[in-house]
Structures are given as structure tokens and as C-alpha cells.
Amino acid sequence: MFERRVTALRELMAAHDLPAVAWVPGPNLFYFTGLDTFLTERPIVVFLRVNGAAAVVVPGFEVKRIQSALGFSATAYPYTDEEGHAGAFLTACRDLGLADARLGVEFLTMRVLERQRIEESAPGVHFVDADPLIAELRVCKDAGEIESLRRAARLNETAFRAVQSAIRPGRTERELALEYRLAALRAGAPELSFDPIIGAGPNGALGHTDPGDRPVVEGELVVVDAGVKYGGYCSDITRTYAVGRISDELRRVYDVVRQANEAGRAAARPGAITGEVDAAARAVIVAAGYGPHFTHRTGHGLGIEIHEAPYIVAGSRQVLRPGMVFSVEPGIYLPGVGGVRIEDNVVITDTGAETITDLPRELQVL
Numbered sequence: 001m002f003e004r005r006v007t008a009l010r011e012l013m014a015a016h017d018l019p020a021v022a023w024v025p026g027p028n029l030f031y032f033t034g035l036d037t038f039l040t041e042r043p044i045v046v047f048l049r050v051n052g053a054a055a056v057v058v059p060g061f062e063v064k065r066i067q068s069a070l071g072f073s074a075t076a077y078p079y080t081d082e083e084g085h086a087g088a089f090l091t092a093c094r095d096l097g098l099a100d101a102r103l104g105v106e107f108l109t110m111r112v113l114e115r116q117r118i119e120e121s122a123p124g125v126h127f128v129d130a131d132p133l134i135a136e137l138r139v140c141k142d143a144g145e146i147e148s149l150r151r152a153a154r155l156n157e158t159a160f161r162a163v164q165s166a167i168r169p170g171r172t173e174r175e176l177a178l179e180y181r182l183a184a185l186r187a188g189a190p191e192l193s194f195d196p197i198i199g200a201g202p203n204g205a206l207g208h209t210d211p212g213d214r215p216v217v218e219g220e221l222v223v224v225d226a227g228v229k230y231g232g233y234c235s236d237i238t239r240t241y242a243v244g245r246i247s248d249e250l251r252r253v254y255d256v257v258r259q260a261n262e263a264g265r266a267a268a269r270p271g272a273i274t275g276e277v278d279a280a281a282r283a284v285i286v287a288a289g290y291g292p293h294f295t296h297r298t299g300h301g302l303g304i305e306i307h308e309a310p311y312i313v314a315g316s317r318q319v320l321r322p323g324m325v326f327s328v329e330p331g332i333y334l335p336g337v338g339g340v341r342i343e344d345n346v347v348i349t350d351t352g353a354e355t356i357t358d359l360p361r362e363l364q365v366l
Contacts, residue, residue, distance in 0.1 A: 001144070002032060002033055002034055002071045002072075002216065003071065003072070004122075005031065005032050005094050005137065005356040006032055006048070006071075006072060008137055009021070009032065009048070009133075010048075010050050010052075011170035012133050012136065012137070013050040013104070013133070014050050016133060016240065017094065017102070018050065018102055018104050018130070018133070019050055019051075019101050019102055019103075020047055020048065020049045020096060020098065020101065020103050020104065021047070021048050021101075021103070021104035021105070021130050022045050022046065022047050022048075022103060022104070022105050022106075022114075022118065022325055022355070023046045023048070023106065024039060024043070024044065024045055024046075024106065024109055024110050024114055025039050025044055025047070026038075026106070026109040027109070027304040027305050027308075028106055028134050028138075029046060030304055031134075031137075031138055032211050032234060033046075033069060033070045033071050033072075033228075034069065034071065035069040035070065035116055037066075037160060039111065039279045041303070042056065042059045042062075042085070042109075043083075043085055043096065043113055043114050044056065044057065044059070044062070044066065044116050045057045045089075045092075045117075045118075046070065046074065047074075047092065047096055047098075048095065048166075051075060051263065053075075053145075054070075054072055054073065054074035054075070055074055055075045055076075055077060055092045055095065055096055055276065056070070056074045056075070056076055056077065057077045057079070057085060057088045057089055057092050058076055058078055058079075059078065059079060059080075059082065059090075059138050060078035060079060060080050063076045063078050063209035066191070069206075070271065071193070071335065072256055075092075075095070076109055077089075077091055077092040081185075084123075085117065085280065086117065086120070089117040089118065089120070089121040090120075090121040091355070093118060093121035093125075093273075094122075095122070097289070098118070098121075098125050099123050099124055099125065100122075100123070100124035100125070100126075101124075101125060101126070102126050102128050103118070103120070103122070103125050103126065103127055103128065104127075104128045104129075104130030104349060105118075105128070105129070105130055105131065106130060106131055107130075108131050108200055110294075110323045112212045112269065112316050114186070114303050115127070117357065118256060120184060135309045135355070136310065137301065138227065138303060138304070138308065138309070139301065139308075139309045139310060139323075139324055140321055140323030140324055141234070141303060141323045141324070141347075145233060145303065146276070146323070146347055147167075148230050148231035148232065148233035149230075149233045149234075149235065149302060149303070149345065149347070149356065150326055151230040151231065151343065152189075152193075152227070152229055152230035152231075152233055152234060152235035152358050153235040153356050153357050154186060155184065155189045155228050155230060155235070156184070156189070156226065156227055156228045156235040156236075156237050156357075157237065157357065157358065157359050158184075158187040159180055159183040159184040159187055159189065159226065159228065159345070160180075160200075160224065160226070160237060160239060160359055161183075161359075162179060162180070162183035162186075163176055163179050163180045163183060163224055163226075163261045164224075164239075164241060164364065165240055166179040167216060167222055167243060167327070167366050168216065168243070168366065169215070169216050169217060169243060170215050170216065170217045171200070171215065172202050172211075172212070172213050172214060172215050172216070172333070173198045173211035173212050173213070173214055173216075173343055173352060174201065174211045174212060174213055176211065176216075176222075177196045177197065177198050177211040179197075180196045180224070180226050180244045181196070182301070183230050183236070184226075184313055184345060187228075188228060189228035189229065189230065190228075190230070190268065191228070191229050192226070192227065192228055192229070193227030193228055193229050193234035193235060193236055193306045194226075194227060194236075195304050196224070196226035197209060197210075197211070197223070197224075197225035197226065197238075198210065198211045198216075198223065198224050198225075198226075199211075199222070199223045199339065200214055200216045200217070200219055200220060200221075200222045200223075201214070201216075201220040201221070201222075201338055202335075202336050202337060202338060203224065204221055204223040204240070204333075204338045204339035204340070205333040205334055205335050205336070205337060205338055205339040206333070206339070207295065207296065207331070207333060208260055209343075217243070218243055219242070219243065219244050219245060219246055219247070220242075220243055220244055220247075220250075220338055221240050221241065221246060221250055221254075221338045221339070221340060222240065222241045222243060222340055223238065223239075223240045223340070223341055224239055224240070225237070225341065225343065226238075227332075229242055229253055230289040232304055233302075233303060233304060234302050234303065234304070234306045235302070235357075236302060236327050236329075236343060236345065237305055237343055237344070237345070237357055237359065237363070238258040238329055238331075238341045238342060238343035239254070239342065239343075239359055240254065240257075240339070240340045240341060240363075241364050241365075241366055242254075242340060242363055242364065242365045242366065243363070243365075243366050244366070245365075246365075248293065249337075250337070250338060250340075251276065251292065251363065252288075253332045253334070253340050254340050254363050255363075256284060256285055256288040256290060256332060257285070257330055257331060257332055257340040257341065257342050258282050258342055258361050258363075260281040260282070260284040260285050260294075260330035261281065261305060261328055261329075261342045261343075261344065261361060262279030263281050263283070263284050263360075264277055264278070264279045264280055264298050264299070264312070264328040264330060265344060265346055265355055266280070266324045266327050267279075267281075268320060268328070268346050268348065268352075268353040269320065269348070269352050269353055270320055270325075270348055270349070270350065271320065271322060271324055272319070273318070273319060273320070273321060274312050274313065274316040274317070274318045274319075274320060275312065275313065275314055275316040275317060276321075277298060277312050278297060278298040278299075278312050278313055278314050279314065279326070280318070281298045281328065281330040282294060282298065282314070282330070284330075284349050285330060285332060290332045292333045293333050293334060294330060294332055294333075295331075295333060296331065297311060297312055297313035298312040298313070298329065298330055298331055299311075299312035299326045299327040299328045299343075299346075300312065300325045300326060300327055301324065301325065302325045302327060302345060303325065311326075312326055312327075312328065319347050321348060322348050322349055322350050323346075323347070323348065324347070324348045325345065325347045325356075326345075326346055327343050327344065327345055328343065328344050328346055329341055329342065329343030329344075330342070340360055343358045344361075356358050
């Protein structure tokens with residue numbers, strides 16, 4: 001699998017006249033090698049050349065682990081804590097012939113630390129944003145990736161059911177966030193996709209809010225947005241719950257968002273344009289008079305990262321293809337009152353689209 005991905009990348013590199021790319025620990029390195037490590041003060045940079053030569057600048061005590069995990073032959077340029085990493089970068093860049101060369105780097109991931117070391121070690125190097133090139137390979141998931149995304153969704157739904165049963169007047173947002181974390185662990189989720197977002201009452205109108213000490217109050221809405229990973233792949237679900245009897249306006253807002261969610265998912269199919277999916281969901285909210293209160297895009301891709309291509313946003317012309325997986329999450333946010341967001345995960349198939357999240361979308365009154 002990883003060999004096939006690296007081969008595909010090299011073909012794209014050749015087509016775009018890109019002699020080499022560099023990865024740091026993060027999602028792209030995981031995608032191409034399966035190496036799941038993280039950025040620290042000790043830099044790790046993997047250089048892949050289009051002609052097959054590869055190198056890795058790596059702490060000396062990590063050489064064996066990193067080389068064995070890469071899945072392809074890479075010359076190690078080790079360094080110790082005492083000597084520092086400047087010499088390793090200098091030698092690696094010289095041996096790879098990066099001076100005055102085009103080098104693809106991850107604009108969204110690479111730190112100033114690694115970039116400066118490469119610039120100092122390869123005079124005249126020209127950095128090219130490799131993220132769009134790599135995104136083209138990552139955007140359509142294979143069967144194994146989709147199965148991981150399904151498993152992540154199932155685990156997430158188990159945690160959501162536990163949180164739903166814990167929502168009641170007097171419980172704080174922070175307490176509910178802890179309930180979610182515990183439920184996710186008990187369900188067998190190895191890690192979360194992101195810190196859970198829980199907004200009660202007016203806090204639900206903030207979109208992305210950190211759970212605080214505000215207690216849930218009878219007659220208001222609670223927005224729960226959370227996700228877990230499975231096999232390195234993310235799920236992301238949002239549901240909005242009513243605590244007791246809510247106002248007629250909030251119930252109407254909920255119904256409008258539910259209809260917008262349905263419209264967005266119905267518009268998703270192979271050959272559709274991402275901007276058209278956004279427009280389908282947004283039209284429902286605009287027609288109901290709440291257009292100014294839908295303040296974000298309709299969705300984002302899901303995969304190794306919680307936000308990745310394709311982006312379901314107004315004006316985007318990306319064509320949906322089988323294997324693309326993304327969220328559909330319209331929302332309405334009324335400042336000082338509350339908010340509603342309903343988010344599902346969708347995969348494009350050969351003949352249409354499949355929603356891989358199954359939690360009820362009808363208003364749940366607790």
C-alpha cells in the first residue's frame with residue numbers, strides 16, 4: 001500500500017518537474033509510510049527524490065526505528081543532542097543536491113525550524129507548496145481507508161449515545177466533555193479527532209467553543225460536536241439536543257437545519273461540484289430567513305486529518321469523485337440565544353453517496 005502511494009507521488013513529482021519533496025512528522029508522513037510520530041525540538045525530515053534516492057535527518061537514537069518504519073530505503077543523517085542537527089542538515093542537503101533546486105515542502109505542516117535549516121544548508125533552494133500535489137493523492141480514499149472511517153464513525157456514535165444520556169439540567173459543559181472522553185475510551189477509541197466542542201444555551205451560538213463551567217438549563221439547546229480516530233482516520237459528528245420544552249423559534253431553527261442537512265447530502269454524488277453541495281444546503285437556510293446566521297462552509301473532507309480536502313464551500317469548483325469523504329454540517333447561530341448544527345459524514349460511491357453516520361436527526365428532547 002505505502003509503496004503504491006510513494007510510486008504515485010513520484011509520478012506526480014515528475015509531471016510537475018519537482019525533483020524532491022520533504023516531509024516532517026505529521027499526516028503526510030503517516031500517509032506515505034505509516035510512521036506515526038510527532039514534532040519535537042529534535043527535527044526529523046524525510047527527503048524523497050523523484051529518482052528514488054531518499055534521506056532522513058534524524059536523532060541518532062531514532063535511526064533504527066525511523067528507517068524500519070519508512071518502508072523504503074533512506075540514507076540516515078543522524079545527529080546527537082550534544083552536536084545539534086545543523087551538520088546533519090548540511091550534509092544531507094549537499095548529498096541530495098538541493099542547492100538551487102526546487103523542493104516540495106508542506107506549507108501547512110513544516111515549521112520555521114526545518115525550513116530555515118534547509119535554507120541555510122542548500123543555498124538558492126526554491127520551496128514549492130507540495131500540499132496541493134499530495135492532497136490530490138489523499139483526497140480519494142481506498143477501501144481500507146473507508147473502512148477505518150466507518151469504524152471511527154461507529155465508535156463516535158457509541159460515545160454520543162452515552163453523552164446524550166448524561167445531558168440534564170445542572171450538568172456543566174465541562175462535565176459533559178469529560179463524559180464524552182470517558183465514553184470514547186470505553187467504546188475502544190484509541191484517540192480523539194479533536195477536543196470535544198460542547199455549547200449549552202447561548203454558547204451554542206459560538207460555533208467552536210471550549211466547554212466551560214456553564215450549567216445546562218431547562219428549555220435550551222445543547223450542541224455537541226466531537227470525533228474519534230480509528231486506524232489513524234477521523235470521524236466528526238455534531239448533534240443538537242433540546243433540554244425540556246424549547247421555544248417555537250428554536251424548534252423552527254432546528255427543523256430548518258435538519259432540512260438543510262438533508263438537502264446537502266442529497267446533492268452529493270459523483271460528478272457534482274463541491275460548491276453546488278454547499279449551495280443546496282445554504283439555499284434552505286436562506287429561504288427560511290436565516291442566511292446571515294449560517295456563518296461557515298457546509299463541510300470539509302475527512303481522513304487522516306479532521307479538516308482536509310475536499311472543502312464543501314461556496315465558490316469551490318472541485319468535482320466530487322468516488323472515494324471522497326466529507327462532512328455535511330449546516331448550522332444556524334442566534335447570538336445570545338443558541339445554535340443548531342447537524343453534522344454527518346458522507347462518502348461518494350460509484351453511483352451516488354452514502355451517509356456513514358446513523359444517529360437520529362430528528363430533534364431529541366431530553
